[in-house]
Amino acid sequence: MNWHNIATIYRKELRDSLRDRRTLISTIVIPTLVMPLMFFGVGKMMSNVVTKAREDIPTVAILGGADSAGVVEKFRASKRLRVVPPPGDWRQAISEKRLRVAVQLPENFEAQLQAGAAGAVKIFHYEGELKSENGARVLERFLSELREQAVAQRLAAHGLPAAAARPFEFRRENVAPPEKVGGNLFGGIVPYVIIILCFTGAMYPAMDLTAGEKERGTMETLLCSPVPRVDIVLGKFLMVLTGSLSAMVFMLISMGVSVTVGGTLVMGGRTAARAGAGAVAASAPGGALPMIDPLGVVGVLAMVLPVAVLFSAAAFTVSLFAKSYKEAQSYLGPMIIVVIMPGVIGMLPGIDLSAKTALIPILNLSLVCKEMLSGVWHWGYIGLIFASSSLYAAIALALAVKMFNRESVLFRT
Amino acid sequence: MIEARHLTKTFHDKKRGEILATADVSFRVAPGQIYGLLGANGAGKTTTLRLLATLLRPTSGSATVAGFDVVEHPEKVRANVGFLAATTALYGRLTAREMIAYFGQLNGMAAPALRARIQELSAQLEMGEFLDRRCDKFSTGMKQKTSIARTLVHDPAVMIFDEPTLGLDVMTARAIVRFVRECRDRGKTVIYSTHVMSEVEKLCDVIGIIHGGRLLAEGTLPELRARHGEQDMEEVFVQVVGGEEAA
Numbered sequence: 001m002n003w004h005n006i007a008t009i010y011r012k013e014l015r016d017s018l019r020d021r022r023t024l025i026s027t028i029v030i031p032t033l034v035m036p037l038m039f040f041g042v043g044k045m046m047s048n049v050v051t052k053a054r055e056d057i058p059t060v061a062i063l064g065g066a067d068s069a070g071v072v073e074k075f076r077a078s079k080r081l082r083v084v085p086p087p088g089d090w091r092q093a094i095s096e097k098r099l100r101v102a103v104q105l106p107e108n109f110e111a112q113l114q115a116g117a118a119g120a121v122k123i124f125h126y127e128g129e130l131k132s133e134n135g136a137r138v139l140e141r142f143l144s145e146l147r148e149q150a151v152a153q154r155l156a157a158h159g160l161p162a163a164a165a166r167p168f169e170f171r172r173e174n175v176a177p178p179e180k181v182g183g184n185l186f187g188g189i190v191p192y193v194i195i196i197l198c199f200t201g202a203m204y205p206a207m208d209l210t211a212g213e214k215e216r217g218t219m220e221t222l223l224c225s226p227v228p229r230v231d232i233v234l235g236k237f238l239m240v241l242t243g244s245l246s247a248m249v250f251m252l253i254s255m256g257v258s259v260t261v262g263g264t265l266v267m268g269g270r271t272a273a274r275a276g277a278g279a280v281a282a283s284a285p286g287g288a289l290p291m292i293d294p295l296g297v298v299g300v301l302a303m304v305l306p307v308a309v310l311f312s313a314a315a316f317t318v319s320l321f322a323k324s325y326k327e328a329q330s331y332l333g334p335m336i337i338v339v340i341m342p343g344v345i346g347m348l349p350g351i352d353l354s355a356k357t358a359l360i361p362i363l364n365l366s367l368v369c370k371e372m373l374s375g376v377w378h379w380g381y382i383g384l385i386f387a388s389s390s391l392y393a394a395i396a397l398a399l400a401v402k403m404f405n406r407e408s409v410l411f412r413t
Numbered sequence: 414m415i416e417a418r419h420l421t422k423t424f425h426d427k428k429r430g431e432i433l434a435t436a437d438v439s440f441r442v443a444p445g446q447i448y449g450l451l452g453a454n455g456a457g458k459t460t461t462l463r464l465l466a467t468l469l470r471p472t473s474g475s476a477t478v479a480g481f482d483v484v485e486h487p488e489k490v491r492a493n494v495g496f497l498a499a500t501t502a503l504y505g506r507l508t509a510r511e512m513i514a515y516f517g518q519l520n521g522m523a524a525p526a527l528r529a530r531i532q533e534l535s536a537q538l539e540m541g542e543f544l545d546r547r548c549d550k551f552s553t554g555m556k557q558k559t560s561i562a563r564t565l566v567h568d569p570a571v572m573i574f575d576e577p578t579l580g581l582d583v584m585t586a587r588a589i590v591r592f593v594r595e596c597r598d599r600g601k602t603v604i605y606s607t608h609v610m611s612e613v614e615k616l617c618d619v620i621g622i623i624h625g626g627r628l629l630a631e632g633t634l635p636e637l638r639a640r641h642g643e644q645d646m647e648e649v650f651v652q653v654v655g656g657e658e659a660a
Binding site: 005008009012015016019020216217218220221223224225226227228407408411 | 425501506
């Protein structure tokens, strides 16, 4: 092994890759854009949809209520509801989103209410449909207030204060530090995005430097040089690894910038101050400011390294076997699913780090990243995961070198 | 100097089983000599040359190239060989200068010597106009000149040409043939494979006819003509390989 040769090959591959549009897109452009798109694109769109749904004044059809004119009038007087005459096919109207909700008042509801005990009021809605669900929620709040008014009137009639039926209040308060809240919020999605980008970042350089070279006829040219094959593999492999790591680094930088800018837009000076303190921060609904432990980010980077080596070596080996760029794509494309699966499993609630899960590649990364971003450091598991991931990476790299020495692979036609 | 001794190479194919690509091929090429390896497509020319350039390992037999054994010292063999084939392409995203410099560096050349060598080759091959342009924009002639400069950058003692004129226009092919002659004139050991009879007649000092992986005949052009009683090289070739059906 000669480091001068390896460095020469690496430098050439780096220069070559920086001139390849496909590699630049997969290792720099997409990783840089993915976070702003998620934050400002998808996030903003979702928040708009939810806000719009919440601002929507639901249409309500009152079923029955001919004998409860007072209550019906209160429905009509509410600014949060828009009472419409019930259509004949009101069930279908709700299913077809022509009507948000319907409320059914029992017979003699108003009289029974005044007498002391009325029957149940039924709300009909479309489960899972955002605007109908919102309509049902508005209706529930309206009915609760109506009930509270009735209680207050009864208490007043007996000369009791309104507080008699509400002897105490309660409210909830978050005690977890912002890092933990942020870790929980981002802990699932960040490792998942990192895993995908690490693989796609390795994918295009791997295909271009192996199958692409075979297809273009430059592999044979390179093999004519006096450089030992192991040096060629390592030079090329380092370029693939650079692609994988650069995808991750660009993603993390872009995430930091996105959440800081996004946070500043929402929170003003507070976010800027915290970001200045070196933390990756993000705004959350309700004015809270979740953060990610910066040490956790460093930990994630360290843990991703052997996995990036594993991905790079695997993508390199598989692409090397292919005769053409297209064939390599058809092998590596489905591999994305294999890579994503453990990442998705890691996001599921109830899947926690254990001695067993610490040995499952990719899943272990996903789980430990979640913990580290929340500021929890299980050193035993971290050591086990780093060691096992390094071992898998070394096996994959050894396999890549072995493949590169096989004539049947290099000259496969 | 090239010396092939009973070179044999078999490949394994899932459908066809063991395939004998070259069988017991032996020949010698002296410095300042062009050895022409003549054969039809699939005769075993490329495999023989790849064995000599150490791109493939022989199944049995051996060869010495520039004094080094192809199995024992493949890196030293490649350091003394310039290999040019229709299949050895250029890096499209590199400039001609970067391409030549890369192979100079891979051959262990120091930067000042490499710079001087690139200037020398550029002047010799008249590459000045396109030396700093990317190879993917080159015409076939420019590509061939860059490939030649790439094979010559480390000034190898042995030159291996595998059908270098395949698919080229007449003028570019003539330039290649002229370049091969110049290599011989500079005392290099040259082996040249082709299936074009006229090239063999014009260029080669010794001709080896290969068919079905076996070297069936060898000699100078006059020797082969006399041995088979034919003046036309094509007729000689057909006789050696056993008639038109066999060819």
